[in-house]
Amino acid sequence: MIKDRYDVVVVGAGPAGSVAARFAAVEGATVLMLERDREPGIPVRCAEGVSHNGIEPFIDIDKRWIASQIDIAKLTSPNGESAFMHNNGVGYVLERRIFDTALCELAAEKGVQLITKANVVGLIKKNDKIRGVKFRYMGETKEVECDLVIAADGTESRVGRWAGIKTAVSLRDIDTCVQYTLAGLDLKRNTCEFYFGNEVSPGGYIWIFPKSDKTANVGIGIAGHLSHKKGPKEYLDEFVNKRFPNATITYTVYGSVPTSATLKDIVKDNIMLVGDAARQVNPITGGGVVQVMVAARIAGRVAAEAVKKGSFQAKFLKKYRREWDKTLGNTQKVMHSMKEKFLFMTDERFNNLVKFCQKIPAEKFSLKALFTEAVKGDPKLMLDVAKSFVVSKMKLK
Ligand SMILES: Cc1cc2nc3c(=O)[nH]c(=O)nc-3n(C[C@H](O)[C@H](O)[C@H](O)COP(=O)(O)OP(=O)(O)OC[C@H]3O[C@@H](n4cnc5c(N)ncnc54)[C@H](O)[C@@H]3O)c2cc1C
Numbered sequence: 001m002i003k004d005r006y007d008v009v010v011v012g013a014g015p016a017g018s019v020a021a022r023f024a025a026v027e028g029a030t031v032l033m034l035e036r037d038r039e040p041g042i043p044v045r046c047a048e049g050v051s052h053n054g055i056e057p058f059i060d061i062d063k064r065w066i067a068s069q070i071d072i073a074k075l076t077s078p079n080g081e082s083a084f085m086h087n088n089g090v091g092y093v094l095e096r097r098i099f100d101t102a103l104c105e106l107a108a109e110k111g112v113q114l115i116t117k118a119n120v121v122g123l124i125k126k127n128d129k130i131r132g133v134k135f136r137y138m139g140e141t142k143e144v145e146c147d148l149v150i151a152a153d154g155t156e157s158r159v160g161r162w163a164g165i166k167t168a169v170s171l172r173d174i175d176t177c178v179q180y181t182l183a184g185l186d187l188k189r190n191t192c193e194f195y196f197g198n199e200v201s202p203g204g205y206i207w208i209f210p211k212s213d214k215t216a217n218v219g220i221g222i223a224g225h226l227s228h229k230k231g232p233k234e235y236l237d238e239f240v241n242k243r244f245p246n247a248t249i250t251y252t253v254y255g256s257v258p259t260s261a262t263l264k265d266i267v268k269d270n271i272m273l274v275g276d277a278a279r280q281v282n283p284i285t286g287g288g289v290v291q292v293m294v295a296a297r298i299a300g301r302v303a304a305e306a307v308k309k310g311s312f313q314a315k316f317l318k319k320y321r322r323e324w325d326k327t328l329g330n331t332q333k334v335m336h337s338m339k340e341k342f343l344f345m346t347d348e349r350f351n352n353l354v355k356f357c358q359k360i361p362a363e364k365f366s367l368k369a370l371f372t373e374a375v376k377g378d379p380k381l382m383l384d385v386a387k388s389f390v391v392s393k394m395k396l397k
Pocket residue numbers: 011012013014015016017034035036037040041045046047048049050118119120121152153154155177178179219253254255256257274275276277281286287288289290292
């Protein structure tokens with residue numbers, strides 16, 4: 001049953017929360033995880049695309065949460081020309097609802113206690129120190145004490161702000177997204193598609209991620225500062241009406257994705273931020289699932305070490321920051337600089353880029369080749385890109 005006190009309380013049972021909680025518990029910490037929704041993974045606010053190599057270190061691959069296996073990426077430029085990438089490893093379109101629950105179950109197996117429908121509404125502070133959280137549960141406000149709070153409460157995170165951490169990012173670094181799950185399509189199930197261009201999706205892209213040969217997540221993310229005149233829904237509707245005029249919408253998602261570098265501060269005394277709450281998403285693709293799990297594994301291990309040592313000061317918790325930067329945080333910074341070059345290109349540059357990609361032999365066409373060409377003319381960034389690809393390949397596991 002619920003105790004009055006734990007070593008660690010994790011707020012939010014998304015991928016970041018479940019993985020941080022699991023790794024803290026594996027190393028011996030007592031952990032409570034609080035989730036405001038009635039079950040993990042709902043509502044799904046994700047296009048559900050991940051790489052096999054990214055998730056495999058965290059969970060045994062299970063058909064239950066895989067909708068489709070992806071082998072090919074199709075990139076389409078503003079003039080309608082396409083290039084096909086066959087060389088970027090295996091990907092999946094997930095069933096996030098089942099995947100997120102499976103991650104929670106793994107955490108529970110390691111001793112994490114989960115309470116759903118538990119909405120965290122504030123921090124308990126004593127002498128200005130964080131000592132636990134308050135949450136609403138079954139119509140009552142409850143309190144639970146802890147030495148360390150891990151805020152994994154997603155892109156709209158409030159917990160970090162309550163702790164006095166600056167979590168705001170500029171509009172330029174927030175993609176506003178709309179996504180439909182469409183039925184009645186006729187698609188290649190192993191191919192995900194990306195559409196670029198300032199008339200199609202300014203500062204972002206449109207994606208088609210098939211969940212079967214008849215259904216797909218079709219969505220758009222556009223840079224926040226470019227969405228005031230025409231919103232993402234209008235761009236998406238135009239695209240869908242043209243490409244899939246007879247489709248039926250079975251599910252609609254509105255959401256935002258932080259596409260900045262990681263926040264300056266992700267720890268303070270007695271608190272760590274992880275996942276979307278810490279802005280640990282890939283700024284170019286907007287993919288967060290794998291990145292946040294990598295961050296959460298580090299956070300969970302450092303949390304357990306803090307418990308063993310009885311050290312909950314920011315000075316000790318900054319170990320998490322240092323390890324994150326070495327693993328993916330520095331790469332994310334490079335990706336953020338690249339985003340400016342890549343997603344804010346002129347249509348002519350996009351057209352030329354896809355033309356260039358068409359000429360690369362299929363076995364050599366990879367993301368690295370694409371990004372290197374995209375930042376051509378900026379030697380420093382080219383070097384950073386090359387380095388960060390090597391680092392992220394080595395450190396993802
Ligand atoms: C439209 C869209 C498409 C995307 N597509 C992809 C994609 O294809 N691939 C990819 O890798 N990433 C994608 N992402 C990003 C990805 O969804 C996130 O990066 C990922 O879910 C982050 O995980 P998280 O655990 O940090 O946060 P979340 O998954 O958002 O989990 C946070 C959890 O905290 C809970 N919570 C919040 N506040 C409280 C509170 N006060 N008390 C208790 N619980 C609380 C929430 O209910 C939620 O369960 C997409 C995002 C969007 C919006």
